[in-house]
Amino acid sequence: MQITKLKPVFYVLAVISGIVGIVMYFSSIFSGFFFILLALIIYYLYRLLATDLKTVKSDIIPLLKNLLIPLIGMSSAIIIGAIIMALTGYDPIKAYKALFYGGFVKNWSISILNATPLVFTGLSIAFAFKAGLFNIGAEGQYYIGAMVATFLGITFNLPPVLSLFLIFIIGGLLAAAYNFIPALLKVKTGAHEVITTMMFAHIAKYLSSIFVRGMGGDSAGLHPYVTDPILDTNWLMRFKSIFPSANYRVHIGILIGIGMALLVNYILYKTTFGYEIRAIGQNKDAARGQGISVGKNIFIALLFAGFLAGFAGVTQVVGLDHKMYENLNAGYGWNGISVALLAANHPIGVIFTALLWGVLDAGGQYMTRTTQIPNSIVEIIKGIMLFLIVARYIYSWLGNRIKRKLGTRIKKSGGAK
């Protein structure tokens, strides 16, 4: 019983160790891994002391079970990718060595930079999915966030932290507001959000061209157009200022993303709002029948999804680019769909799938540069991976078949009484 009194001590230790580990890891100091491991050990040690082995087991086992299918999907995709490479005359071992070395080690910083906006757009789409909505227009909300961040980044001259805080909040809110019309149409007329948000995404994209030209930059007629840079004071902090050895471009946007994922997870599974969202997403009729306001919740959910996607644009501008380019076909909104699906719309899962996508992109570039194996192989692997993981029912089908076969065989050999 004494041990429960020490709960805060254990938790603080675990959290500190976890944060230190994560920051180190994102600064490409890979020994940070041991701190992350330590955090997990402290956490489960506490659980073990406070409860018993059985409860801890029942915590971990479902978690591992949920990870099993994605892991099988990933490894199968990698194997199929190897077969394709072998058939087309490339050396798969060499390719994968380069791919993973590039993605996880050599260009780990680029992987993080790739993953950061995907965490936000992935969260946006995953959250909307939980409410039964398909926020396919995250790309558009991304552009709105980026435009707001550029405009405010150039004009705001406030104390740095306050200024950044306001840029994030206003950028998020305006991106949310950009979903106002689709949300209203959805609730009032039933217009499908796939159509409306996608159209709005195109509008935002072309709006950004006008915006970029209006925000100064090089007028010498060079292509692509670029805006003026934002003020230095509005730059997002970088890992370099914590660990000087870190890559100079990597900013703490990924930490904000992780924070957001934790927040979304909290909202979904601990609050009444999240409960209503999940109820509506899984059975709108029952939710309505028990007096939950479907319209109100759908409305808020779409706006919140816009808010999250807006953060992707803001982070990209204040963290990495510090200005906005025209015709930047980043596609973070579209890729966010893959990231969300791959994570089965689980907010914590999104962090990992976004990083995986980032690693595959960065590693793929490294592989192409060093081994001359075409980058398209990475896209193929991504496609197969997505297919194998999203099409989860394949496994239950296969599983049942195998069990049935085994069952019959056992019956036959044993004989029935």
Next chain:
Amino acid sequence: MSTVKEDRIVLEMQHISKQFPNVLANEDVSIQLKEGEIISLLGENGAGKSTLMNVLYGLYRPSAGKIILNDEEVEFSSPKDAIEKGLGMVHQHFMLVDNLSVTENIILGSEPGKAGIIDYKSARKEVAELSEKYHLEVEPDAIIESLSVGLQQRVEILKALYRKARILILDEPTAVLTPHEVDQLFLVIKKLRDSGVSMIIITHKLEEVKAISDRVYILRRGKCEGLRNTKDVTKEDLANLMVGREVVLTVHKEKKEVTGDSIFNLENVIVKNEKGINALDGLSLNVRPGEIVGIAGVDGNGQTELAEVLMGLCKLESGRIYYKGEDISELTTKQRRNKSISNVPADRHRFGLILPMTISENMVLGFHDEKPYVHGINLALDVIHNYSEKMVKDFDIRTPGVDIPAGNLSGGNQQKVILAREFSRNPDFLLVAQPTRGLDVGAIEYIHSQILKMRDRNVGILLISLELEEIFSLSDRILVLYEGKIVKEFVPEETTDKEVGFYMTGGKKE
């Protein structure tokens, strides 16, 4: 009753076992079917009746045992094989294409004709001949969606006969029919038997067993509990065999005087359905505290709309709704529920539960934002968990825990979750629609006793049910709903199901 010409055995299933990954669905079951005979497979939900028939029909492979058809051992790897050998199955949920005609549906999969061109003329003729021969009158060119459920069932039977079925399996054939349609179906079944078709009827209704079958096999927990000649067995015996313990078949309902003002009134309520037709057409009714008012009627006469308009789920075109003397016509669902109006919806999967969510999450659905289940913006997860565990105990819900999805429970236990949620709120008015649809005898008994308990607590109860038997055994008053209006009021002790059925189908006193 038996018109068996000779005792030739056409089908024998010997020592069938079927093992699923976690369940032994059938264990050493043997049945025999004679030519021109009707047998019933009686059992509760989950007793293994459907599994056994699916094994016979080639949908499952048996884990052990063999099937002998016309003195020849057969092994079906798909329903196609079974159909070729003269088996036909009419499923509980019809397998018809709604927007095709009767003929098109019947020939689907074995179309006559050459080189990919269908010979509709001869197909149509053959269908017409078949339907005449077996007295299964249907218009060959009618579109399926325009037909009543009873007629759609005929199409299913014709479909099997068209494929030359000599053995018909009927899965819960009366589940969706009105009393009149049931009578007609029984006539058809007897006609088929007389022409030498053998039939296996899957059912959990005792009347049905008594009414049409020659012999009955009783299944319980995957095992065969017995074989009886229907004429020598009572309903009580069958029920006891089926459940494995003594069952009270008729609910013990104490007559009690209902006095006092009504708690719930509908006055001239008009509700339009999505086609713009008046689904409720000037309906008025009242419910007093401590009485059960039963709404009898054939499906589609406004039951759904009545339930929806009571809970504020559809638009009230005109008319008023009063509750405890207060006009609640304009209140939202939430506001109504907060005034201690509870609701057990007819379709528990669609309206009652969120199947992928856990039992405890479902247990507070609709009042998850009220004390003590909420703490600031958060759900009080501990409170909800403890509350659910108490409810699971109080309502005898069979589950390994409260954190598993509601979808993993059996139908009866799912219904108990809804009952626990709605009844434990101490309602003053209770709307109960189809509370026992698809449930087995044990669960029905329990749910009926719970509803009566609520009545004894002076709750006003409106019961909407398509099961006339249920209406009769529970109600203090019976109102007959026909085409959106209450056409007649009865006291159950002073009427018969035939009389009520007459009004349900639009009959009028001269």
